[in-house]
Amino acid sequence: MIYKINETVRFKPADGAIWSIESPEQVINLTITNCNLLCLLLNKKGEILSREQILEDIWDKQGLRSSNNTLNQYISILRRTFSLLGIDDEVIKTIPKVGFSLNSSISVEKECNAEPAKVNEKEKNQKLNPTSYIYTVVMSALAIFIAVFFTYVLYKNDTYSLDTHIANIGKFDACNVNVLPEYTRGQSRDLLESSVKLITVSEVRCIPERIFIVKPESRGSGRSFLAECIVDKRRNEYFFCKGYYIK
Numbered sequence: 001m002i003y004k005i006n007e008t009v010r011f012k013p014a015d016g017a018i019w020s021i022e023s024p025e026q027v028i029n030l031t032i033t034n035c036n037l038l039c040l041l042l043n044k045k046g047e048i049l050s051r052e053q054i055l056e057d058i059w060d061k062q063g064l065r066s067s068n069n070t071l072n073q074y075i076s077i078l079r080r081t082f083s084l085l086g087i088d089d090e091v092i093k094t095i096p097k098v099g100f101s102l103n104s105s106i107s108v109e110k111e112c113n114a115e116p117a118k119v120n121e122k123e124k125n126q127k128l129n130p131t132s133y134i135y136t137v138v139m140s141a142l143a144i145f146i147a148v149f150f151t152y153v154l155y156k157n158d159t160y161s162l163d164t165h166i167a168n169i170g171k172f173d174a175c176n177v178n179v180l181p182e183y184t185r186g187q188s189r190d191l192l193e194s195s196v197k198l199i200t201v202s203e204v205r206c207i208p209e210r211i212f213i214v215k216p217e218s219r220g221s222g223r224s225f226l227a228e229c230i231v232d233k234r235r236n237e238y239f240f241c242k243g244y245y246i247k
Contacts, residue, residue, distance in 0.1 A: 054100065167181045177195050
């Protein structure tokens, strides 16, 4: 199922993807928590949801720790997501001393894709291979852990400022490619080439407001880390980051 929001944005809960209808290549991938929060608001459009109800449904029932400050941060991320994707109207209303509500004036439609997913023979064989399955699970878990850790580090910075110490080594299309300063060592050209290969292998596109941060392979580990971050230039802040652990 896909939600069409205000005739401007589409949201796919299955993988957390949310994108502009006019620019479908401009995709932002929400975290699981943000995805669940947005689904709750969409399904309860026009209803006033108390903070306590939201915290219980989205965090407590999942065994996660939460607070009003945590909820405020996730609501802020959703609001800025809609703003970046072209919805300037107030999508999520704050109900003072109560909670939040999805604005009843915002149109929400559900679009169902009737076509079943097709699985080719190669995918079937991979599913039947226990070693391949375990490897996929482990690598996915590592990628999620690093992405969550990276987001946590950004949250700990009260201003989410772009002044974080990273070194620009060039561009992938129109997007800046950066590394941590300790990895430059005067080899920016080689670093850029290897970084571009990582980005290409990961099939990540360069879209407006996106930058890349790379941690290259070190000490023969055979593993590299790539983060794609959406930048809010108006606030000079990192808005959203997603990480990939690549072997």
